[in-house]
Amino acid sequence: TQAIHIILRLEKEQRLATEEERIILGAYQGFGGLKCVLNRTEQPEDIRYWAKSEQELFKPTCALKQLIYREAPDALIAKRYWESIKASVLTSFYTDTRIVSAIATALAETGVEFHSCLDPSSGIGAFADTFAPYARRVDALEKDLLTARIAQALHPLGESKVTVRQAPFESLGELAEADRYDLITSNIPFGDFMVYDRTYSKGKDSIKREATRTIHNYFFIKGLDSLREGGVLAFITSQGLLDSPYNEIFRRYLMEQSRLISAIRLPSGMFSEHAGTEVGSDLIVLQKQTGKGITPGEEERFVRTAAVPSGDGFSIAFSHNSLLEGSWEEVRSHTIATERTMGTNPYGKAAWVYQFDGDMDEMADSLRIQLAQDVAQHFDRKLYNTGVATTEEERQAEAEKKLLALGVTVGSPQKEAQKKDKERDDAFKLMPKAIEKSLPQLYSTENELLGDRTAYARYFFPAGAYTAYLLEYDPKERIGFGAVTMGYGWELGNISLDEMEEVQIKGLRIERDLYFSPTKLHQIEELEELVQGHFTKEALQVEENPTEELDKGQRALPNEEIAPEGVPALTLFRQYEAPERRPDMEAPREMNGQTVYFDDDHHPIMQASHEQEELLFAPEEYTLWTQEVERVSAELKANTPKHSTSSQKAHTETKAQTPRRRKQPARDTIQGASLFDFTDEAGQGQVVPTTEYREVFDTSPRPFLSAPDSHLRDGSIV
Structure with missing residues (x-):
């Protein structure tokens, strides 16, 4: 009553609240669950229409109504205030700030910065005040007029990051991507209250049309639409969203359009102290990822419900979410309760009752620890920062990085080597880690001679003349420096790996040469025109080796190239080598x-005699050849006339006596000399050359006797 009186006075006097007044306003708890304000209070006789259990509240309720109509600026405003109080009975359940603080602390441990935050059902601003230190801007929407006025008095425009508007969530139209929020969080209303959102009610999406029938389903669907890609939604809601089989279509939609970060069942009666309700609640945290599909595991279980049989074993007592199905040890990761027992819900139906053994501070601390574990395991930082989800390889690498920071070694050196080899063998991976580590920084080698600089990678386009050699690299900007050609000469310039990766023509892309190893530019033949001899020439060092004396039994072999191992080498000189x-x-x-x-x-x-003459041929072939020569020589000698020999002797004696050269008469007899006569007739004179006759083929031109054009057609070239 005091808070309402202060608000009416502030509105009448058109001033801001003092510090003392703000303390009183901050203690306002709302009228959630107080059904007495719905009863008739026009006349004192109306008490007879009240239930006996509520009749003691008749006088305070009448006094409150009279205060509003007396202190309001006019009757119309007074009526609006009273109607808003009556409308808030079923929806205004406020949250203990210790619970909100536990949620904010756990989400802040992600280390990300929330630029914009929205509380679509703010009440007097418990969530807005708690999340304000972690966000640059907080927008708060409150449908109830009286509650919105109190929240505005607590958060004057321009004095804090929080901006309060008296408006329902459905008044928030379709937002552009740039205007969407990073974080949407609240303790949302629940119940079978229809919501009129023309965009949803008249739209073509059947899921969104159906969501307007229940306010808590509507808040989840509308919340996802108001988030940017990668944004976070954290709602405290009733157990109906998770446990009702009717809501499976909405749970499926949520899992297809977002990642499940956490789903925690809160203890029964958690808000009874502040909200006066024993209704069970859940904390559900999602991260928007449009069109991702349902991930096997917890997200599949989030969608399904499981039936709990009654004591007779034949009927179903109730249904609950599959995340809460199983033994207590299996369920504990999705609740902060210390035990659960079979009981009834506030509506008298069978249900699991979750109890917590401890006070509110201990409960909030347990919630913070459990939520922080879920956020650390499931929150995608890359998706939040860029709107693009993290791949499984990136997620595994991030997990290994965190474990390494704790001193835990993951995997074996062999697996690491296989991973590096796989990266190195990918031709479309233009900058593997192994090459990136070896590359010098940009402009660090510009003082060296061009030919002395090293190319660490070669890139080419399969269907074109584009070729590039990378010399330096800046990993932050992903820009390198090197030699590039388009087929018309080489040029030095910057190379953007991002632009190279974007090139795709008819399915072909720029590739990295997998067989290229770091090479000096002057050693690359196709860069000879670019280098033009600008490199350091190395002086040739000739080693003077003493000449080794060869053994007599050995023979010097000509220079030869050794054949590779396993390749048979067929050479002629080895056949007869010593x-x-x-x-x-x-x-x-x-x-x-x-x-x-x-x-x-x-x-x-075999040991051979040193006196044995070295033979050109093998001994067997040499013997046969010698015998054949002797046989032919013998036949020639046998067929030669005897006077030929005497005449030859006379000629020899005459030559010995007469030093002058005398012309011998020509003889008709043809002497057949032996092939080895020079060995037997040592000391004799020159052998008379034998006259030989050869048939010479006449190659002089001859006349063409036939018709020259008999075998040619017109136009032939001769």
Whole structure:
């Protein structure tokens, strides 16, 4: 009554509330659950229409009504105040600030900054005041006229971050993306009250049309629409949203359009001290992610309900959410209660009754701890900051990073190496971590000669002439410096990896050369025109090795290129090379009266005499060839006339006696000399050359006797 009297006086006097008045206004608890204000109070005789349990409230209620009509500026405003009090009976249930503070502290542990916050059912501003230190701007909407006036008196315009408007949530139209909120939080009204939101009621979306039939479902759907992508919604609501099978379509919609951060069942009667209600409540925290679909696990269980059988085993006592199905140990992660027992709800129906053994401070502390754990596990920081959800690989890397900060090593070196190899083998991964770590900073090598600078990566476009070599890199801006060509010469300039990743023509993209390793520019053949000899020439160092004396049994081999291992090498000079004795591999043996050594392949090396003449051919072939030559020579000698020999001797003697050269008469006889006569006739004179006759083929032009055009067509070229 005091708070109402102060508000009426402030409105009449058109002034701000004093500090003492604000303290009184801050203690206002509303009329939630006080049905006595709905009874008739026009005449003193109206008490007979009141229930006996409420008749003691008849006089205070009449006094309150008279105060409003007496202190209000006019009768119309007084009537509006009284009607707003009656309308708030079923919806105005205020929240203990210790519970709100626990929620705000847990959400603040994410480390993100909330630029804008909305409380769509603010009351006198418990949520708005608590979240104001964590947000730049807080908007508060309150439908009830009297409560809104008290909230405005507590938060004068311009004195704080909180702006209070007397308006229902449905008055908030469709917001542009830039005007949507980062955080929407409140203790929302509940019940089967229809909401008139023309956008929803007349819209084509059947889910939104159906949501206007129940106010708590409407607040969740409207809240998601008023959030930006990645924003957070935290509502305290009745147990009806989670437990009612009718609400499954709304739970499914919420899980398809947002991430489940937390769903905590609060103890029964948690708000009885401030709100005067024993209705069970839940805290539900969501993060908006449009069109993501339902994730297997807790989100699937959030959608479903489970039936609890009655004692007879044949009928269903009640239904509750699948998150609360199972043993107490399985359920404890979704409630802060210390125990649950089978009982009845405020409407007399069978239900689980959740009890907490402790005072409000302990209850708030338990809520803060449980919510902080859920937020740390499920909140997507990247989704909040960018509107793009974190991938599973990024989430795993973030988890490993947090564990490493605690000194916990995750995975094995082999797995880490496999992960790096996978990144390195991805041609579309233009900047793997391994290459990024080795690259020098931008402009750090500009004082070096161009040819001495190192290219650490090569990029190319499969269907074009684009090629680039990366020399330096700035990881923050993702800009590098290198040599680039489009097929018409090389140029030095900046390279943007972001722009390279955006290139996509007919499904083809710029790729990284997986087989390229860091190379000096002067060693890259296609960059010779760009380098133009600007690199440090290394002086050639010639090592003078002393000439090694070769063994007599060994023969110097020509320079040869060693074949790769496993590739058979077929060479001619190795066929007749002198085998190398390897007594270190196999000891020599005595065979047939001589010492036999072995080579690398354990083949025997027969000891040969040093006086034996080295032969061009193998011994067997050489023997056969010698015998054949001797046979032919013998046949030629046998067919030669005897006088030829005597004449030759006379000629030799005459030549020896007469030093002057004398012309010998020509002989008709043709002498057939032996191939080896020079060995048997040493000391004889020159052999007379044998006259040979060769048939010469006449290649001089001949006349063409046939018709020249008989085999040609018109226009032929000859």
